[in-house]
Amino acid sequence: MTLNRRDFMLRSGASLAAGLTLPRVLVRTAAALGQSDPRERILVLLQLSGGNDGLNTVVPYRDDAYYRLRPTLAIKPDTALKLDDHVGLHPQLDGLRRLYDDGWLSVVQGVGYPNPNRSHFESMDIWHSADPTLEHRETGWLGRVLEREKAMQALHLADEPLPLALRAEGVDVPSVHTIDSFRLNADDGGAARRAIFTLLDRPDENCESHAGHAGTPPGGSGSEADFVRRTAAAACANARRLEALPPDASGSYPQFGLARRLHEIARLIAADFGPRIYYTSLGGFDTHARQNTVHPNLMAEIGQSVHAFYADLKARGVADRVLLVTFSEFGRRAAENASLGTDHGIAAPLFAAGPGVRGGVIGPSPNLSALVDGDVPHAIDFRAVYAAILERWLKVSARAVLGAGFRPVEIL
Amino acid sequence: MLLDAYRPGTDGPWDRRTASHLLRRAGFAPAPADVDDALKEGLARTVDILVSNAQDAPRHGELDVLGERIAAGGGGIEKLAGWWMQRLLHTHRPLHARMTLFWHNHFATGNQKVGSPAMMLRQLRTLEAHALGRFDELLLAVSRDPAMIVWLDGDSNRKGKPNENYARELFELFSLGPGNYSEADIKEAARAFSGWHQRAGEFCFNPVLHDDGSKTIFGKTGDFDGTDVVRMSVAHPACATFMARKLLREFVCEQLDAALVDELADCLRAEGFHVAPVLRRLLSSRAFFDARHFRARIKSPVEFCVGLARSLEMRAPGQALHRAASQMGQRLFEPPTVKGWEGHRRWINSSTMLVRINTATVASAGRGEFGLDADAWVARAALENGAAATRFAIDAMLDGAVDDELHAALREAEAQPPAAALRTAVAVIAASPDYQLA
Numbered sequence: 110m111t112l113n114r115r116d117f118m119l120r121s122g123a124s125l126a127a128g129l130t131l132p133r134v135l136v137r138t139a140a141a142l143g144q145s146d147p148r149e150r151i152l153v154l155l156q157l158s159g160g161n162d163g164l165n166t167v168v169p170y171r172d173d174a175y176y177r178l179r180p181t182l183a184i185k186p187d188t189a190l191k192l193d194d195h196v197g198l199h200p201q202l203d204g205l206r207r208l209y210d211d212g213w214l215s216v217v218q219g220v221g222y223p224n225p226n227r228s229h230f231e232s233m234d235i236w237h238s239a240d241p242t243l244e245h246r247e248t249g250w251l252g253r254v255l256e257r258e259k260a261m262q263a264l265h266l267a268d269e270p271l272p273l274a275l276r277a278e279g280v281d282v283p284s285v286h287t288i289d290s291f292r293l294n295a296d297d298g299g300a301a302r303r304a305i306f307t308l309l310d311r312p313d314e315n316c317e318s319h320a321g322h323a324g325t326p327p328g329g330s331g332s333e334a335d336f337v338r339r340t341a342a343a344a345c346a347n348a349r350r351l352e353a354l355p356p357d358a359s360g361s362y363p364q365f366g367l368a369r370r371l372h373e374i375a376r377l378i379a380a381d382f383g384p385r386i387y388y389t390s391l392g393g394f395d396t397h398a399r400q401n402t403v404h405p406n407l408m409a410e411i412g413q414s415v416h417a418f419y420a421d422l423k424a425r426g427v428a429d430r431v432l433l434v435t436f437s438e439f440g441r442r443a444a445e446n447a448s449l450g451t452d453h454g455i456a457a458p459l460f461a462a463g464p465g466v467r468g469g470v471i472g473p474s475p476n477l478s479a480l481v482d483g484d485v486p487h488a489i490d491f492r493a494v495y496a497a498i499l500e501r502w503l504k505v506s507a508r509a510v511l512g513a514g515f516r517p518v519e520i521l
Numbered sequence: 522m523l524l525d526a527y528r529p530g531t532d533g534p535w536d537r538r539t540a541s542h543l544l545r546r547a548g549f550a551p552a553p554a555d556v557d558d559a560l561k562e563g564l565a566r567t568v569d570i571l572v573s574n575a576q577d578a579p580r581h582g583e584l585d586v587l588g589e590r591i592a593a594g595g596g597g598i599e600k601l602a603g604w605w606m607q608r609l610l611h612t613h614r615p616l617h618a619r620m621t622l623f624w625h626n627h628f629a630t631g632n633q634k635v636g637s638p639a640m641m642l643r644q645l646r647t648l649e650a651h652a653l654g655r656f657d658e659l660l661l662a663v664s665r666d667p668a669m670i671v672w673l674d675g676d677s678n679r680k681g682k683p684n685e686n687y688a689r690e691l692f693e694l695f696s697l698g699p700g701n702y703s704e705a706d707i708k709e710a711a712r713a714f715s716g717w718h719q720r721a722g723e724f725c726f727n728p729v730l731h732d733d734g735s736k737t738i739f740g741k742t743g744d745f746d747g748t749d750v751v752r753m754s755v756a757h758p759a760c761a762t763f764m765a766r767k768l769l770r771e772f773v774c775e776q777l778d779a780a781l782v783d784e785l786a787d788c789l790r791a792e793g794f795h796v797a798p799v800l801r802r803l804l805s806s807r808a809f810f811d812a813r814h815f816r817a818r819i820k821s822p823v824e825f826c827v828g829l830a831r832s833l834e835m836r837a838p839g840q841a842l843h844r845a846a847s848q849m850g851q852r853l854f855e856p857p858t859v860k861g862w863e864g865h866r867r868w869i870n871s872s873t874m875l876v877r878i879n880t881a882t883v884a885s886a887g888r889g890e891f892g893l894d895a896d897a898w899v900a901r902a903a904l905e906n907g908a909a910a911t912r913f914a915i916d917a918m919l920d921g922a923v924d925d926e927l928h929a930a931l932r933e934a935e936a937q938p939p940a941a942a943l944r945t946a947v948a949v950i951a952a953s954p955d956y957q958l959a
Contacts, residue, residue, distance in 0.1 A: 142658070230634065246858070270850065270857075271872070281870040291872070294879050300933050300941070301882050301948035308930035308953060309878070333817050336866055337954040344878065346869040 150465075150502055151378055153371075153387045153433040154251070156272070157411075159395030160229065162404060163440035163457030164475065164485075167216055170197045171495060174477035178444040182400055192216065195474040204416025205460065212468035213419065215520040217283035219472045220494060221456030221487025225439065228469065229395070229453075234437040237273035239492055239511050250495055251386055252277030254503065254511045261423035261503075263386035266370050275388055281340070283347050285463065288373050291351045309338075310345035354380055360421030368390045368414035374417060375439075379425040385503065386398070394437060398448035411435070415462060431500050432463045432521070442483050443475075459494065461520040465502070471519060493518045523781045523808040524788060527564065532807055534563050540921045542815050543957045546772055547571050547804055548615020550828030553791035553917050564805065571616040573655065584608050588799060592639040598632045601642060602853040603840030609827045610837055616800065620652040621645070622823060624770050625853070628663050628695060629861035630672045632854045640722050641854045654796045655766060656794040657755040660696060664747055667719035673859065676718045680732040681709035690859055691754060698766075701759035702739065709736040714747040732894055755794060761786035764794075772803060774850040775865045781808050785959040819868050822849035824959060826891075829884060829951055832917055833893055841890035848876045869957065881951030885944045893947055895940040907935045907942030919955060927953050 150387030165182065169175045170189040188208040196218070198206050198519045209216040222241040235241050239250040248256075249272065255261055256277040265271050265284040275282040285291040293302055357376045362368040370389045377384065391411065396404050415433060422428035440457025458472075475485040496507035497517035508514050529535030540559040544551040548571070550561075559567040584607060591600045612618040625648060632641050644666050651659035663669050664687070670676060678684035688710035692702045704842045716731025717724070736745050739753055754760060765785035771775050785803060792798045803809055820828065826846045830837035843853060850873050856862055869877075887893045895910075904910040913921050922933070927950070934945035950956055 157602070234825070271870075283870070284872040291875065293875070294882060300937060300945045301885065304930045304933035304945060304949045305878060305952045307933070308926060308949060333819055333866070333958060334954055337819065337957045339868055340869050340874050341952075341954055342873060344874040347871050348875055 124164060139289075147340055149385060149430070151385055151387065151431045152498060152502060153389070154274070155411075155415075155433060155435045156267075156274075156388070156390035157394050157407075157435055158229075158233070158269075158392040159437070160232075160441055161394040161407075161437035161457060162396060162400065162451050163403060163437075163454075164443060164477075164519060166199050166202070166408065167196050167218060167458040167470075168199060169194075169195060169475050169477065170477075171195055172477050175443075177473065178477060180445070181449055182445045192470055196470060199405070199408040199412075201405045202412040204412035205462070206305055206412075206413070207416055208419060208462055209468060213464055213466065214462050214468055215458060215466040216470045216521060217472055217494060217518055218458045218470065218474060218491060219456045219485065219488030220436075220459050220491050221439070222490055222492070223269075223487075225455035225484075226441065227453040227488070229438055234273060236436060236438055236491060246273065248277040249274035250510055251275050251284075251388070252280050254386070254499065254505055255280045255282065257509060258266055258503075258505060259297075261386070262384040263388065264382075264384040265383040265388045267388070267390045269390060269392075271389065272390075275386075281343070283475040285351070287353050287369070288354060288376070291348055293348050293352075306345060309341040310349065311338075311342045330375060350382070359419065359424065362417045362421070363410075363413040365410040365414050366371070367410050368417055369383075371414050372421065375421045376423065378422070378427055378431060380435060396441070396450050397446065397452060398450040400445075400450045415460075419462065421433045429464045432461065432465055434462075434494070434499070435460045436494075440484075443477055443480055443484060443485060455484045459491075461494075463518060466520050489518055490515060494520065497521050523778070524782060524784045524802055524806045526643060527807045527810040529564050533810060533812075535560070537920045538815070538922065539564075539810060540567070542824070543567065543571075543804060544615070544809070546818070546826070547800075548619055549609070549824055550832040550918070550959075552832050556920070568805050571804065572797050574614050574617075584611065588642055588645075592642040596638060598638050598641065599840060599843065600856050601638045603838070605645070605853055606827065606837075606842040606846070606885070607825065607839030610830055610842065611837070616804075617649070617652050619771075620796065620800075621635050621649050622821075623767075624648040624652060624659065626856065626861035627767065628669065628856075628866075629856035629859050630668050631749045631856055633672045635668045637668070637671075638854075640671065643722065644668040644941075653797040653800065654795065656789075656796060660691075661748060661751045663695070664691070664751055665717065665724045667722050667724055670717065670719040671725070675714065678711060678715045679727075679730040680712075680715050683708065683715055683732070685711040687711070687714055688750070691750070694860060695755040696763060697759045697940055698763040701757065701763075706738050709738045709745075710750045712736050713738070713745045713750045747930070759937065761789040761794070765789055768799070768803065770864070772800075773809060774818055778808075788949060816955055819860070819865050820957055820959045821864060821868060822846040822851035822873075822877075823853070825849065825957065826880070828959075830891065833898070835884060835891065835893050836887075837891045843882075843890060845876075845880045848851065849873050849880070860884055862934050863898065874937065874957075875904065878952040882948045882955075885948035885951065887944065893944065895943040895947075897945055899939045904939040904943065906939055907937045910939040910942040911935045911946040914943060914947075914950055918947070918950045924955070927955065941942050 159489060168184045168189040172242055176183045184199060188200040189202060190202060191197040192209060205214055217385040226235060232245060233285055234246045237249045238246045251274050255263055256279060263275055263282045265275055265282055269285055271282060271284040360372055360375060362372045374387045393403060415499055419428055422431055436459050437457060439453055439455055441451035441454040446452050472489050492511050493515040495511060496515040497520050499505050499507040500517050501521040537556055540556050541551060544555055544559060586606050591604055609618050628645060635641060647662050647666055651662060672692055673687040674684045675687055685707050688707045693699055712732040713736055716727040718727050719725060733744055735742055738745060738759060762782060765782050766777060769782060769785060788799050788802055823846050826842050830842060850868060851862060883889050885891045887895055902913055904913055911931050915921055930949050931946055933940045937945060
């Protein structure tokens with residue numbers, strides 16, 4: 110991290126001094142127009158918050174030790190959706206199984222990092238910052254991508270605040286609960302709304318060429334007032350663009366929150382809205398007690414939503430441009446606990462989906478007869494997954510973003 | 522000297538604009554009557570009242586008890602945060618309230634990990650008790666605070682198995698800043714705090730788990746305990762400079778003048794780290810009233826929400842007010858990390874700016890929980906037409922100063938009947954770039 114960190118400090122220092130901490134607008138800037146390619150690739154990152162139970166997601170249905178460790182929670186061998194001779198998917202992941210059959214799903218097993226941290230908070234920061242030492246948690250890995258690739262846009266579509274993964278100095282990623290909620294809502298008959306747009310919505314203020322105007326207080330175009338003015342203009346522009354998105358009922362999605370968010374993302378992708386990175390999340394994975402009342406529903410939500418998403422993208426003719434990757438801050442312990450649940454573990458499998466992936470199962474299946482401190486140790490560093498996404502999908506230097514070299518996992 | 526007293530009449534005026542600057546920075550956006558009072562009292566006396574006023578509003582007595590009741594009754598942290606917002610809204614000691622918020626950000630502790638509104642309240646009481654007092658006393662109190670002990674893993678800091686979390690943050694974030702100590706200092710300081718635990722929400726020193734061996738910290742060797750480390754941290758030459766920077770970022774601006782930092786650090790040392798006289802000096806200084814600093818610091822979400830509600834006496838239930846601040850990125854009792862909220866430009870991005878704009882429009886429409894009573898103001902201030910109502914909003918929210926652009930946008934308001942005009946004007950002003958600045 111050291112080199113990258115210094116690199117980052119130097120650049121952010123320079124941009125701060127020049128007052129160029131620019132808000133991002135969901136439109137292609139003049140600089141980006143020249144390089145923009147309507148066929149450019151898109152990443153959808155799906156965060157599973159709370160620590161998804163990897164062993165009940167990708168099930169080692171041939172391993173007797175699995176059934177010994179989980180007398181009540183284990184997925185029965187005959188119900189697991191078999192992928193190969195060792196592992197199968199949770200029965201509710203039928204949607205992912207269908208993607209797998211089409212060669213659109215890559216299952217990466219045993220993903221984690223050295224010296225695992227079992228705190229939700231800390232481990233999530235590790236995945237977000239891509240720094241297992243937690244010494245540099247100011248910026249996120251995708252934030253650093255956006256910082257380097259000035260023309261690249263990102264959108265966070267979830268109920269939580271903007272995640273660390275998307276943060277970096279000088280990077281402003283819009284965070285939207287729903288497309289419908291990102292709008293200027295003045296309900297006084299329109300007068301306030303019109304006046305606010307008159308005041309704030311200035312397309313010319315979205316880019317660096319802004320030259321200041323009457324009423325700019327002392328401090329000039331690098332002043333706080335000017336920064337707020339430009340950000341407000343960006344907010345109005347984003348709201349205006351999102352409001353203008355045509356209503357769209359296409360696509361057949363199940364009644365899940367995740368499905369709704371992925372549907373919105375599909376609409377934005379099809380409308381060529383701008384972002385190359387979409388980030389969304391699904392919570393509820395912290396299954397310490399009565400796991401079987403919760404976890405199957407979450408599996409169904411993921412399986413059905415992701416399947417509907419790709420069916421929709423395919424119908425819109427954009428599926429091959431979209432890579433979806435899941436992750437969670439950690440897996441759960443191999444043995445079930447006394448409350449019919451599982452406690453915080455370490456490594457876990459993750460999924461990469463889309464026509465662009467190399468379908469199949471990657472990495473060793475968990476060996477539950479060789480646990481270390483009650484867990485299956487990690488086999489693949491999560492940064493090797495990031496490296497694949499960065500180098501082979503987004504086409505940016507993984508070393509520069511991750512601060513060290515990682516051999517990309519063969520998901521792409 | 523930059524901290525020399527600002528002399529109204531000689532160095533500049535003492536008018537609505539300067540008085541309002543002081544009240545905004547040392548508290549929240551004032552109501553017009555507060556500015557009238559400040560003009561009547563004069564600068565010196567106004568600063569005096571801000572710094573030394575020990576009396577709070579009568580309403581506050583009832584509110585105080587409510588906090589304990591929420592915490593004891595198992596009320597969630599949102600309720601407690603709403604209660605705090607309510608107190609900020611009604612306080613007669615705005616500087617004390619602002620300093621309490623400042624310390625909450627300085628010693629940023631999150632209930633997400635602490636998991637106890639009662640312990641968070643107890644920490645808040647500690648911050649309040651020392652808000653304008655001596656920093657060394659506050660630092661020691663925080664080092665023994667149960668919520669802080671849980672937050673930074675004090676309970677797992679034991680003899681032979683030191684946990685460095687608190688010692689590291691004590692140096693890096695609470696007293697010195699990076700570069701002023703070594704990793705070895707951290708390791709040794711962690712040993713000094715070993716056995717400083719909490720049990721059932723009370724501080725408890727565990728002598729068996731305390732490492733009473735010899736430690737070497739900042740080049741000095743002795744059988745130090747946590748109290749010694751706190752004393753040595755405050756005596757470290759970097760401490761006054763570090764705290765001067767933080768105070769200046771809070772009250773003056775983000776980009777600091779090195780000479781001003783040095784002057785304020787000297788002042789801190791001279792006053793024995795007693796915050797009240799240091800703030801009295803700063804808030805009366807020429808540097809503070811430098812024209813470059815007027816409306817040049819971005820308001821925090823809490824400042825924005827409390828100020829908006831205070832200056833127009835809006836109906837504002839604490840939890841509704843807190844929900845608005847949360848959406849803008851500031852959830853009380855839940856700072857993002859132990860570093861607190863970064864503040865300044867990091868408060869504003871296109872999403873949080875949109876939340877500010879929408880909060881402005883919804884609150885001014887007056888139909889939600891948190892909102893303006895336009896009809897009451899029209900009657901009370903005898904606003905006869907749209908122009909008068911618009912002027913009233915400009916005076917109350919921007920001390921009468923409005924630039925051409927904002928004025929053009931407000932024409933939409935002026936053409937309406939008075940109550941509608943007031944609602945539109947308040948929405949537009951609260952959404953304007955100028956209003957985001959203190």
